Amino acid sequence: MWSLGLVAVELATGLPLYPGNEDYDVLKFIIETQGQPPDHVLDSGVYTEDYFIEDKDKQQQAFLGEGGFGIVAKCRDTTTNQAVAIKVNKSDPDILQQAHVEIFILEQLRRLDPDAANIVQWNGFFHDGQRVCLKFELLDQCLWDYIGDRNKQGLPISEVRPILGQITNALSHLSSVGIVHADLKPGNIMVVNRHESPIKVKLIDFGLACPASAVIPGDFVGTVGYCAPEVMLGLPYNEASDMWSLGLVAVELATGLPLYPSENDYDYLKFIIETQGQPPDHVLDSGTRYIILTRLDDLEHLIKQMLALDAHQRITPSQVLRHPFFKDDKDKEEQEEDEEGGEEDEEGGEEG
Numbered sequence: 001m002w003s004l005g006l007v008a009v010e011l012a013t014g015l016p017l018y019p020g021n022e023d024y025d026v027l028k029f030i031i032e033t034q035g036q037p038p039d040h041v042l043d044s045g046v047y048t049e050d051y052f053i054e055d056k057d058k059q060q061q062a063f064l065g066e067g068g069f070g071i072v073a074k075c076r077d078t079t080t081n082q083a084v085a086i087k088v089n090k091s092d093p094d095i096l097q098q099a100h101v102e103i104f105i106l107e108q109l110r111r112l113d114p115d116a117a118n119i120v121q122w123n124g125f126f127h128d129g130q131r132v133c134l135k136f137e138l139l140d141q142c143l144w145d146y147i148g149d150r151n152k153q154g155l156p157i158s159e160v161r162p163i164l165g166q167i168t169n170a171l172s173h174l175s176s177v178g179i180v181h182a183d184l185k186p187g188n189i190m191v192v193n194r195h196e197s198p199i200k201v202k203l204i205d206f207g208l209a210c211p212a213s214a215v216i217p218g219d220f221v222g223t224v225g226y227c228a229p230e231v232m233l234g235l236p237y238n239e240a241s242d243m244w245s246l247g248l249v250a251v252e253l254a255t256g257l258p259l260y261p262s263e264n265d266y267d268y269l270k271f272i273i274e275t276q277g278q279p280p281d282h283v284l285d286s287g288t289r290y291i292i293l294t295r296l297d298d299l300e301h302l303i304k305q306m307l308a309l310d311a312h313q314r315i316t317p318s319q320v321l322r323h324p325f326f327k328d329d330k331d332k333e334e335q336e337e338d339e340e341g342g343e344e345d346e347e348g349g350e351e352g
Helices: 002-013 023-034 039-044 093-109 143-148 157-176 240-255 265-276 281-285 290-306 317-321 329-351
Strands: 058-067 070-077 082-089 122-128 131-137 189-191 201-203
Touching: 082 093, 093 122, 093 131, 143 189, 143 240, 157 201, 157 240
Parallel strands: none
Antiparallel strands: 058 070, 070 082, 082 131, 122 131, 189 201
């Protein structure tokens, strides 16, 4: 009958009520719309431990957010009666490994005063079956939501200034212990209490953070639209990559909109080049992803010529085969050298 009820919704609307590829996602949808199942149901469910925090000292109250790692839940610590945030990592082996790396980073950050450093306070971890659960202080809302509450019109300078100052302070403290955050964005900056003035913010989510000395060039980290060009190009990066991200956060705080709205790294890098010019040659020459991006640019150019509305302007088969998209990198270099040599000969002829 439950299934028939869902069928009825889909017949009436044309859409499933609870879309999801995994039972985890479906159950989360159910809880968000109808609340958590009664205790007697949970207590007798053989799969309960896969979906709910069973730590006897934590009572789950609400979902706060989710990501590829799992979910963040608002809970109440029954030993202190305080509301806390629990990051529940999925039991996937790769995610579990990343969770242990995050714990290592958080252990390093314990050398810092979280309030003075404007970083979230971490209160340890526990295991729920195969999952690693990280305990944090509960904060109010992320900057994306804070900006959204103002209809994405941007914040007044009187708020932009302290926010930037506090996150710069956080980055300074991270640098003092040799840590790169690697995923700085408005979604990872939390307002402590939106009703308090002056505004106070803290940096959260160290799931992609790493020691600056352990950076692996070529690893893609961060979020498209906020990561630094050196990260996009697969180059070595350091704490300076976080400063690039903070610059983009500053624009979004002031205007309410991202400077480089992109869904993929190709569009993102194109936005950067269109507004700031091409990165220096020494950066491009050592970038492992630049060749891939160049190939995509060639492909886009080729497709546009194939789809010319005027049939007389449309590219021919022979022209397609001579298009740069089909040339390997060595051929392109030789062609560029020939073209440069030809230009020099022309200039010499004109001078003569």
